[in-house]
Amino acid sequence: xxxxFEGLQKGCSLIGSGDAEIYSVVKLSLSVSFFxxxxxxxxxxxxxxxxxxxxxxxxxxxxSLVNTGMGLPPVVVGLLVMLFLSRSGPMGFLGWxxxxxxxxxxxxxxxxxxxxxxxxxxxxxxxPKFYLQMLTLGASSTQxxxxxxxxxxxxxLAAVIAGFxxxxxxxxxxxxxxxNIRHQTRVLTTSIVMETHMGNFDTAIALGLILLGLTxxxxxxxxxxxxxxxxxx
Amino acid sequence: xxxxxxxxxxxxxxxxLEIGALNVREGEVLSIIGPNGAGKTTLLNIFALLQEIRTGxxxxxxxxxxxxxxxxxxxxxxxxxxxxxxxxxxTVANNVALPLKFRGxxxxxxxxxxxxxxxxxxxxxxxxxxxxxxxRHRVSLARAFVTRPRLVLLDEPFSSLDAxxxxxxxxxxxxxIRAAGxxxxxxxxxxxxxxxxxxxxxxxxxxxxxxxxxxAEIFARPASKDVADFVGVETILPxxxxxxxxNLCSVEAGGKTLEVIADCAPGDGVYVCVRPxxxxxxxxxxxxxxxxxxxxxxxxxEPWGLEYKAGLDCxxxxxxxxTKQSVDALGLKPGLEVFASFKATxxxxxxx
Numbered sequence: 001x002x003x004x005f006e007g008l009q010k011g012c013s014l015i016g017s018g019d020a021e022i023y024s025v026v027k028l029s030l031s032v033s034f035f036x037x038x039x040x041x042x043x044x045x046x047x048x049x050x051x052x053x054x055x056x057x058x059x060x061x062x063x064s065l066v067n068t069g070m071g072l073p074p075v076v077v078g079l080l081v082m083l084f085l086s087r088s089g090p091m092g093f094l095g096w097x098x099x100x101x102x103x104x105x106x107x108x109x110x111x112x113x114x115x116x117x118x119x120x121x122x123x124x125x126x127x128p129k130f131y132l133q134m135l136t137l138g139a140s141s142t143q144x145x146x147x148x149x150x151x152x153x154x155x156x157l158a159a160v161i162a163g164f165x166x167x168x169x170x171x172x173x174x175x176x177x178x179x180n181i182r183h184q185t186r187v188l189t190t191s192i193v194m195e196t197h198m199g200n201f202d203t204a205i206a207l208g209l210i211l212l213g214l215t216x217x218x219x220x221x222x223x224x225x226x227x228x229x230x231x232x233x
Numbered sequence: 234x235x236x237x238x239x240x241x242x243x244x245x246x247x248x249x250l251e252i253g254a255l256n257v258r259e260g261e262v263l264s265i266i267g268p269n270g271a272g273k274t275t276l277l278n279i280f281a282l283l284q285e286i287r288t289g290x291x292x293x294x295x296x297x298x299x300x301x302x303x304x305x306x307x308x309x310x311x312x313x314x315x316x317x318x319x320x321x322x323x324t325v326a327n328n329v330a331l332p333l334k335f336r337g338x339x340x341x342x343x344x345x346x347x348x349x350x351x352x353x354x355x356x357x358x359x360x361x362x363x364x365x366x367x368x369r370h371r372v373s374l375a376r377a378f379v380t381r382p383r384l385v386l387l388d389e390p391f392s393s394l395d396a397x398x399x400x401x402x403x404x405x406x407x408x409x410i411r412a413a414g415x416x417x418x419x420x421x422x423x424x425x426x427x428x429x430x431x432x433x434x435x436x437x438x439x440x441x442x443x444x445x446x447x448x449a450e451i452f453a454r455p456a457s458k459d460v461a462d463f464v465g466v467e468t469i470l471p472x473x474x475x476x477x478x479x480n481l482c483s484v485e486a487g488g489k490t491l492e493v494i495a496d497c498a499p500g501d502g503v504y505v506c507v508r509p510x511x512x513x514x515x516x517x518x519x520x521x522x523x524x525x526x527x528x529x530x531x532x533x534x535e536p537w538g539l540e541y542k543a544g545l546d547c548x549x550x551x552x553x554x555x556t557k558q559s560v561d562a563l564g565l566k567p568g569l570e571v572f573a574s575f576k577a578t579x580x581x582x583x584x585x
Contacts, residue, residue: 129319136281136313137332138380140305147331151322 011206029187033168036107044112048119069113078173081106098179106173111163122155157226234259234416240289250440264419264431271437273420281313311384318373320361329375351375367398387419403429436460461506467552468507487549492524495582502585511579512553523574531569
């Protein structure tokens with residue numbers, strides 16, 4: 001048990017020491033995750049909402065696909081993205097393999113179905129007549145959709161929290177696509193795996209604490225906004 | 234304002250709506266009445282361009298409503314009030330201003346005017362979720378009128394309100410509609426609401442338009458047995474015309490000979506329709522202008538709104554509306570032998 005406490009102790013001092021390498025890892029983790037979450041929100045929220053309000057053939061099949069996407073294994077996503085981005089792959093010309101852009105792409109593929117699925121479900125919980133009522137008040141389809149999204153904003157925020165959680169804590173896909181290259185694609189999760197394999201438990205624990213702390217702070221901020229809005233309703 | 238022709242519309246549930254023609258003139262208040270499942274709301278949804286029709290023609294405000302390019306501009310010239318008010322999670326003022334916002338307009342004066350008109354100025358900063366049902370309906374109506382629509386579609390907008398609130402809102406709405414000259418289509422199952430607001434009535438059943446006329450005509454002269462049934466004619470007797478002398482017809486019905494003013498030929502199969510309020514009950518045969526006097530036995534005496542309804546057995550079942558005063562004065566109770574009378578003009582014949 002001692003090595004755990006020692007690891008915690010060393011971890012805390014490492015955080016306090018202001019190690020430049022650790023901060024660059026944190027910075028990359030946050031920037032990739034924020035970008036991936038933002039892109040997933042921009043794609044997932046309209047996609048989920050449109051699937052919910054529009055009538056089209058095979059709608060149930062499409063909803064099943066989105067729901068399946070919510071449980072995509074990150075390692076499989078990483079593998080497929082790597083194959084697509086590899087030199088001989090169809091997207092090899094982008095040169096994104098082993099770059100933060102490639103890592104963000106993998107994370108977008110993981111987070112988008114999560115956000116789309118939760119948005120879809122939130123939109124379906126809203127009475128469909130609300131959308132029709134907005135149309136009859138003179139709204140265009142986009143205005144009516146935005147009015148509906150405003151109604152379910154708390155659930156959309158929950159979808160954003162879930163989407164962010166799925167990318168900040170993800171390791172398999174970023175490891176495969178990013179390659180965990182020092183100063184280039186190393187993020188918190190891949191660093192933890194690497195330090196653990198090397199037996200540097202104190203560093204792994206320090207990074208783990210940072211990851212937990214960051215996730216907690218970001219979720220706290222989002223939850224605070226969500227609950228403030230809930231209180232005003 | 235609206236010209237609908239040869240509509241043959243099918244819902245995925247198999248329900249079909251078939252209407253040969255229905256025209257609504259500018260400024261008319263038309264109430265579409267009928268039982269549940271008649272297709273009233275589906276028809277309103279078609280006028281609101283929420284349901285696309287594949288057969289038939291629909292012209293609204295002189296423009297082809299089937300043309301997709303006209304959809305948004307036509308919707309912006311009308312308003313639709315659903316039976317349940319779907320308000321946004323926002324203040325009352327912002328809810329009322331929402332249609333203006335959708336049109337890219339900002340008109341605080343008009344919003345304030347609507348709040349005033351519908352008596353909700355005091356609620357302007359309250360969240361819509363904190364309102365009572367009656368207040369929500371007022372907000373919904375104010376929102377519908379804020380853009381000065383030429384056409385307003387109302388789908389049972391008062392169904393969830395208690396009688397007192399309903400009466401007040403209907404009274405206010407009637408004044409607003411008349412003042413603005415708005416064309417209104419009101420769907421309701423409540424004949425009282427229809428009579429309070431409408432110039433004309435259209436009765437629907439099972440996806441068909443059965444009769445369209447003024448309220449007096451529909452209630453006094455229903456065109457079919459279904460219409461008579463829906464508008465509260467409780468005595469509908471099958472019979473045969475035996476004689477016609479200057480439109481005074483003798484009809485054999487229920488084992489009796491009844492006299493009815495109508496234009497029918499001897500031998501015609503008819504339904505004799507008598508409204509409860511046209512039947513008079515007395516302990517002795519009534520002298521006077523009534524041509525139909527029947528001895529009857531009271532079967533039941535039940536409360537009916539502010540009055541009572543007596544079920545009479547005259548060889549056939551006849552319903553009569555009686556006041557509380559009459560029930561007490563005549564001692565009306567089941568088993569009592571009485572006389573039932575009604576005028577030849579009070580009964581109506583529908584050809585079978």
